[in-house]
Amino acid sequence: MTNLTGDNYVPHEDPNHEGNSQNNGENPKPVKPDSEENFDFERKLPLPITVNPKINLEALLKEAEWILSLPKPKEKGLFTVMSCNEWMEQASRRPIPNMLFSEFWYEGELCMLFADTNTGKSILAVQIADSISRGIPIPGFKITAQPQTVVYFDFELFDKQFEARYSNNFTQHYCFDKNMYRSELSNDMDMPKEFETFEEYLYFSLEKTILETKTRVLVIDNVTYLKSETERAKDALPLMKHLKDIKKKFELSILALAHTPKRDMSKPLTRNDLQGSKMLINFADSAFCIGESSRDKSLRYLKQIKARNTEHIYDGDNVCLCRIEKPFNFLGFTHAGNGTEREHLREQDTKDRDFLIAEVKRLSGEGMTQREIAAELGIGKGTVSKYLGI
Numbered sequence: 001m002t003n004l005t006g007d008n009y010v011p012h013e014d015p016n017h018e019g020n021s022q023n024n025g026e027n028p029k030p031v032k033p034d035s036e037e038n039f040d041f042e043r044k045l046p047l048p049i050t051v052n053p054k055i056n057l058e059a060l061l062k063e064a065e066w067i068l069s070l071p072k073p074k075e076k077g078l079f080t081v082m083s084c085n086e087w088m089e090q091a092s093r094r095p096i097p098n099m100l101f102s103e104f105w106y107e108g109e110l111c112m113l114f115a116d117t118n119t120g121k122s123i124l125a126v127q128i129a130d131s132i133s134r135g136i137p138i139p140g141f142k143i144t145a146q147p148q149t150v151v152y153f154d155f156e157l158f159d160k161q162f163e164a165r166y167s168n169n170f171t172q173h174y175c176f177d178k179n180m181y182r183s184e185l186s187n188d189m190d191m192p193k194e195f196e197t198f199e200e201y202l203y204f205s206l207e208k209t210i211l212e213t214k215t216r217v218l219v220i221d222n223v224t225y226l227k228s229e230t231e232r233a234k235d236a237l238p239l240m241k242h243l244k245d246i247k248k249k250f251e252l253s254i255l256a257l258a259h260t261p262k263r264d265m266s267k268p269l270t271r272n273d274l275q276g277s278k279m280l281i282n283f284a285d286s287a288f289c290i291g292e293s294s295r296d297k298s299l300r301y302l303k304q305i306k307a308r309n310t311e312h313i314y315d316g317d318n319v320c321l322c323r324i325e326k327p328f329n330f331l332g333f334t335h336a337g338n339g340t341e342r343e344h345l346r347e348q349d350t351k352d353r354d355f356l357i358a359e360v361k362r363l364s365g366e367g368m369t370q371r372e373i374a375a376e377l378g379i380g381k382g383t384v385s386k387y388l389g390i
Contacts, residue, residue, distance in 0.1 A: 097309055098145035100217070100253060101128045101138075102320075104288045104302065106309040107145055107253050110243055112281055114258040114274045115290035120300055120324050120333065121257050122156055122221050123165070124290065127332040128255065129219050133179035140320075140335020150217040151181045151209060155225040158184065165331040174329045181213055185225075202226060203242060210250050222257040223280070240283035256284075264379050265294060265346040268316050271305050281306055291319070293344035298323050299336065301344055316341040360387040 082090070097106040105111040105128070115121045131138050135147035154162065162182070166174040195201040202225075210218070220226065226239055247254050258280065260273045269289045271281045281287050287306040293299035301319040304312050314320050319341050322333040356377060363373045370388070374381045 099142050100132055100145055101143065102141045103307065103310045103313045104304060105253070105255060105286060108247075108251070109285035109309070110240075110247050110254045110256065110283070112256055112258060112274065112284045112287040112306075113289070114260055114287070116260045116263070116292065119290045119292050121290060122154075123324060123331055124322075124333050125219050125221055125255060125257055126152060126165075127330075129217070130176060130180060132217055133177040138333070138335070147177070147179055148217050149179045149181070149213060149215040150219065151183055151213055151215045152219045152221065153206070154182055154184045154221055156221050165326075166329060168329040172329050181215070183209060199226070207246060207250075210246070210252070216251070217253045217255075219255045220257065222259065224259070237283075240280060244283060260289070261375050262377060264377070265292075268341050268345065269303055269305070285309075288314070291341065291344065293321075294346035295344060299344070300324065300333065301339070301341065303341060314338075319344075356383075357387045360384055364388055
């Protein structure tokens with residue numbers, strides 16, 4: 001091994017090192033290693049070898065830097081293994097995640113937003129995207145992140161419908177920030193032959209858009225269009241894996257919208273209300289939902305379902321109340337205070353229960369399974385069994 005306390009030496013990577021007078025100013029050749037301890041087998045290079053000249057501080061520092069730059073053997077097949085203190089040191093060099101939409105969504109997260117049809121998912125998502133592109137919070141909510149480029153993948157509306165929401169009767173259009181982009185499927189889309197499936201081409205186009213716009217934030221409205229089926233775990237798993245992969249690959253923040261099936265409006269919203277498999281939420285970093293008030297049809301409430309960067313601030317005892325309004329040329333959510341979820345749930349009476357029992361028996365008689373009946377009526381499978389007397 002290198003003797004740092006001896007006289008001078010010649011590092012392997014320093015061909016300009018000045019030799020002593022015995023070599024007439026020529027660069028001395030390193031001694032060929034004659035044992036394993038003198039050889040770096042990972043780089044397949046000889047370690048610096050001591051020759052006879054006098055010590056040189058600059059060369060000593062170069063060698064120290066070279067040794068420190070050697071990679072440490074941390075990769076163990078699929079895993080990267082380090083001590084907990086090394087992980088803490090590595091994490092400490094990463095920036096602290098900023099809020100994108102209060103405690104609901106932070107930078108670097110794959111977040112799910114789900115709600116029933118016509119409750120305002122897309123309206124809120126565009127409003128959040130607009131807020132992020134400007135770095136200005138929605139009144140009543142918080143944002144600590146700097147302005148960022150956002151791409152809104154809109155698989156729900158066509159351009160004229162979008163214009164209607166952000167204009168005053170198709171005139172006096174709202175002026176979005178230059179950081180805000182919107183994308184929709186091309187009308188004359190022709191899939192290249194090198195792609196076997198539509199999903200492959202969709203994922204390729206998604207990444208191409210990310211690279212061309214240099215975006216940091218994606219809003220996907222909605223995930224149904226990224227996967228033909230999300231009802232089963234085997235279909236949901238590849239979808240969420242791909243979203244997590246591109247999030248890590250491009251260091252993105254992703255908000256993915258999804259639907260809830262028909263549900264019992266007298267029961268609180270939970271992760272079980274996300275359409276399809278719970279696997280979607282299991283792989284998400286955070287999730288929140290929009291509920292509709294039974295006492296005021298113009299009122300909505302936001303509820304946290306999953307959080308990793310914060311505590312559950314907006315749970316069932318403290319939902320965030322909002323109204324959907326369009327004062328001029330921007331349709332959006334207006335903060336209306338806080339409340340409890342139970343205040344806004346529908347009261348289930350005897351007529352509702354009798355109706356559900358009749359519906360369960362009717363659908364069962366038509367050959368539907370208990371799981372299908374539960375999904376159709378928005379009730380639990382156990383409730384279906386109970387109503388069928390099984």
